[in-house]
Amino acid sequence: MAIQDQLPKSRITLTYRTTINGEPETVKLPLRLLILGDFSHNSSVDRWKRAEPVLTKNDDGELVPVYVQDTDANGAPKVDANGNPVYKTDASGNKIPKKLDKERDLGERALRSITGNNINSVMKDMDIRLTLTNVRDWISSQGGTIEVKDMPITGMKSFHPDEVVKKVPKLNGLRLLRKLLEEIQANIDNSKGLRTKIREVYEKAERQNVVAAIEGTTAGTYRGLQLPADTTSGASTPAAANTTPAANTTPAANTTPAANTTPAANTTPAANTTPAANTTPSGTANTQMLTDIFGTVDLKPPPETMKKPLVGTDYVEVKVELSDEKLSEANRLASSLAALLQNVEGVKISKENEQPKYRFDKGQVAKAIERADELINLQMNEILHHPEFQRLEATWRGLEDLVENTNFKADITIDILDVDKEELRQDFENNSSDIFSGELFEKVYIKEYDQYGGRPFGTMIGLYEFDSTKQDLDWLQRMGKLANAAHCPFVTAASHKFFDGSYASAQAVEAVKDLDGHLAHPKFSKWNKLRDTEEGAYLGLTFPRYALRLPWHPEKNPCNDLANFEEDTRQDTKREMLARYDEADLKEIQKLDQEGFSSPDDPRKKADKDTRPVDPSKYLWGNSAILFARNLVKAFEIAGWCQAIRGPKGGGLITGLPVDTFPLRGQDEIMPPVEIAIPDYREYEFARNGFIPLVYRKSSGDACFFSTQAIKVSKKFKDPKDSENSQLVTNLAYTFSITRLAHYIKCIMRDNIGSTADDVYIQQQLESWLAGYVTTVANPDDLTVRRFPFKATTVEVISKPGEIGWYDCKVAVLPHIQFEGLNVTLMLESRLGSAK
Secondary structure, three states: OOHHHHOOOOOOOOEEEEEEOOEEEEEEOOEEEEEEEOOOOOOOOOOEEEEEEOEEEOOOOOEEEOEOEOEOOOOOEOEOOOOOEOEOEOOOOOEOEOEEEEEOOHHHOOOEEEOOOOHHHHHHHHOEEEEEEEEEOOOOOOOOEEEEEEEEEOOHHHHOHHHHHHHOHHHHHHHHHHHHHHHHHHHHHHOHHHHHHHHHHHHOOOHHHHHHHHHOOOOOOOHHHOOOOOOOOOOOOOHHHHOOOOHHHOOOHHHOOOOOOOOOHHHOOOOOOOOOHHHOOOHHHHHHHHHHHHHOOOOOOOOOOOOOOOOOOOHHHOOOOOOOOOOOHHHHHHHHHHHHHHHOOOEEOOOOOOOOOEEOOHHHHHHHHHHHHHHHHHHHHHHHOOHHHHHHHHHHHHHHHHHHOOOHHHOEEEEEEEOOHHHHHHHHHHOOOOHHHOHHHHHHHHHHHOOOOOOOOOEEEEEEEEOOOHHHHHHHHHHHHHHHHOOOOEEEEEOHHHOOOOOOOHHHHHOOOOHHHHHOOHHHHHHHHHHOOHHHHHEEEEEOOEEOOOOOEOOOEOOOOOOOOOOOOEOOOHHHHHOOOOHHHHHHHHHHHHHOOOOOOOHHHHHOHHHOOEOHHHOOEEOOHHHHHHHHHHHHHHHOOOOOOOOOOOOOEEOOOOOEEEEEOOEEEEEOOEOOOOOHHHHHHHHHOOOEEEEEOOOOOOEEEOOOEOOOOOOOOOOHHHHHHHHHHOEHHHHHHHHHHHHHHHHHHHHHOOOOOOHHHHHHHHHHHHHOOEOOOOOOOHHHHHHOOEEEEEEEEEEOOOOOOOEEEEEEEEEOOOOOOOOOOOOOOOOOOOOO
């Protein structure tokens, strides 16, 4: 939001006058939104009490703590000579109690208030930890899957690739290895002496000996700097595989690295490795070579006692930067030099039957960096497109979208509740016979709408998707009862599976020819029954989803640290296409890699991205109920009402959505910011069947809600006025105005309790108040309608027989009817006027 939009503005506010302690006071209620969603993947402190002591009952029935039992070297529980458990103790000798996180009930969870600038601090306070299982492993040569455990989500930046790469050990190792290769590349470019020495190392086949000299006698090796073999593409084995140290350098008990650098299984030398035993000079010679190399940049190799390898034996645990100490230039150069020697084989210049000889080629350094980039890209894409990561990112980016488009100085507040759809279903089912006992009902109705001094919610937005199963429709019906009671409409989204459980994507819905006939099928009988209920007027289902951000791209949406990272939104990954090469292709690739240059005939050109179709599921799609909420807050900011929320001119337009462009077979294509394109006739079909369709404006970043239809079906009556009233009841644009009046009338009447007000006084008070929002001007313009949303109002207050001091009140309002459409008849006349 621009800074000008955040400045205080003069606007129309819905208020009423009351008297408090003899003093007149103007009262106004803010627009309050409650956003319901799974904001933590069931991991936040809102849902779990951290580290609660585990208690058990002793022989006397008393609750006592359970302590952590110590273990031996094999992990078995320790016991003393008498067979009693041995417990772990702290520095003071006190036994350490066992603690576990304890789940919070829904009733214990507090709402969190979101303002314009606190979304990151809220996320940090929630202590969100995301775990991803069955993540495809692109880095290890064995393939398989990995688990990303307890990734901290501390702010919106946590969804950025620059931050994700630091939280996943395998990715972070590759990132730091890439950094080392870039550093040595820069040093070689800037130092002629270093270039000369590096060439000498390659020409004399001393690479592994120099690595051995770097390692010296320190506990730890630099073999963790080897890039894993690219077995998928069939390319030649990386340089590291045939630069294996002498035969006795295979990890053994006496070469245990540092505590946090456990050797990995894939560090065993390859079968075709060249032994270095017969070429290893003395330790003195090794040290002299290393000293000569360091001397070219005016440095000395770090002393054995001060040497701190920046890596372990497994690239999973690569560590370049230590937070608690500053590493010397010498230590860093040692690691970057080892990274070079482990991954750049050099160009083979010897003949087939001769002793292998190589020359150094700077182009191979760039290739090693490209290789690291490829592995980072493949693994990062796998994480970004994991369903659980996408779901959590979409939830928070949707909320961020709403917050950025809300002027909080306009009496608008946003609260969130971290609760998933299943938890609410259980709450509804547990209290199906007594809605007043529900936990959500207490938060929304009892503590706010029905509480003196409470601030009633204007709407609830559910960041969930619903299908047409009995379970989901029961959920909606119970939520509708709550929304009806609290005069607080609930707006959420329909999934593409709503229309058929077999549909794999929204594109399948697009292919439905007759939506009316499709939803009239008996399998939708429960849905049609729900549409005929009173609570249906308080429920809205938007469809389809919208794009939350552009894919990460070096130019269109760049990362800072990972400058070359590109989010792959195509159907096949490049690696998967490479796996389909034939034998001739593989031989050509191996030849090109050995020669150290690329060619226009490189078979890998077949895997260029512009030949692969786009996969929409790899884009980040958000719940379109968020866009509906954006229109609500925009209408309220302008007029103090939420009635102008539909149509391009009537407040339904959404602008600035991200539009992605991509090449495909030589043509520039567009990925619209809405999942499917809905034509006019289909928009009307969706609306009359109980949905709120989001319609994309072609060749733009705009979309629009042309209808605000509740799921409730409007009926036809003999009296046309009754039919019109039925249509008004099913339009959420009018419902939002009525519910706001309900909140105010409740406050006005509450202030009269205990006074001498009779039915005549109350009726006059309400009539006078409502008159301030009525205009009888014929065809009023948009500004007038927003200021005076009603065309007429009537109030009737009648004393209740047999109950002194109680009154029945009926308030009827007629809003200015919004334009729905026009039937046009075109006539062709061969003659106009009379011939003379």
